[in-house]
Amino acid sequence: MPRKPEYDRDDLILRARDLFWRQGWAGTSLKDLERELKLKPGSFYAAFGSKDALYALALQRYAADGVARLRKLADELGPKAALQTQPRLVAEGAGMPARACMLAKTYAELQAKDHDLAEKADAHLAEMRACFSALFRRAQEAGEIGRPHDPDRLAARYQSDLLGLRLTAERNDVDALAIAEDIAADIDRL
Amino acid sequence: MPRKPEYDRDDLILRARDLFWRQGWAGTSLKDLERELKLKPGSFYAAFGSKDALYALALQRYAADGVARLRKLADELGPKAALQTQPRLVAEGAGMPARACMLAKTYAELQAKDHDLAEKADAHLAEMRACFSALFRRAQEAGEIGRPHDPDRLAARYQSDLLGLRLTAERNDVDALAIAEDIAADIDRL
């Protein structure tokens, strides 16, 4: 029977995700990945098949973690408070490799070329939006926000605002926390 | 005395801007530019010096046009209506090569590598924000919106929302116009 790999595949995907998240698709070369993951080209291709395949895994992991974090927040604080806390956490950006959304960055970079990864990012964004929508609906059912609003529309606006905030928070001459507070305050007015 | 160039330099910069806007920095090769501008490498380098130099000119042009369009809008409609109309125009995206903001795309793509063009994009974004801030101030002075709000803070939030909207409008499964209306409605509540 065979030899076992020396690396932890899941950890490699995580490290690759952080690198792709920061530097983007074209901005991350195989040399970069080999250095970061400590993998020679042969091992890299045996493990993942291609740069794009690894990027797809990284995207998937990014989206799954995002959904999981939001669900956990909603379980602890309730739907409305979760939606209000999310922008604050994003603005602080503690422990994240970058503020801007990796899905948005991927989509923006690759959409014009009809790249497969842009479609995947798009799908993950839709998934996130559905998640927001569900939280707004739950907040309505719990009486935390008013009924007349369409949860899907609220979710679309909320996601748009979050994407803007995350992009803005990447820069250093803007008070991202103030914007986060304003987004949270908007939810109080619903 | 010498021969005159066969191209219109200003028109070349415009066409290059549209290409860079859509495809980004790494996504646009010199082959792409040569094809689009109908320039052989020699002429290209004689005219612009480098890909980065042309990109910088394109960024400059993008920002200048943006400011000019906003000023014109404010002259015609007044400051408040201009701020409300801008998101609608962006969501419709008539005649634009892309919805997403070129400055934001540039910054997001190149910031991690400390590229000179990221700094330039950052500066242009600050310039745009100052423009928004001035319009909010004028709207206050004209009594169109309430006094208690800080124009700089309003401008930061407004720019963030716009960037999110423009990113969102690039996708096709979201009703960008609805978001634009919601952003405009927020200004009515000030």
Next chain:
DNA sequence: TATATACTTGAGTGATCGCTCAATAAACCC
């Protein structure tokens, strides 16, 4: 018309891109 001054052309530069593969090393079962 002769000359000077640019602009245009395109083959070709070295560097880097994502990726392949044959050789070697290590871990398992018998």
Next chain:
DNA sequence: GGGTTTATTGAGCGATCACTCAAGTATATA
């Protein structure tokens, strides 16, 4: 220990990257 199976290694593949430059061409002045 022998044999099988898989991981690791790293030189190197063709393609493409941004870019150069010498040769050819067109337009102005004298």
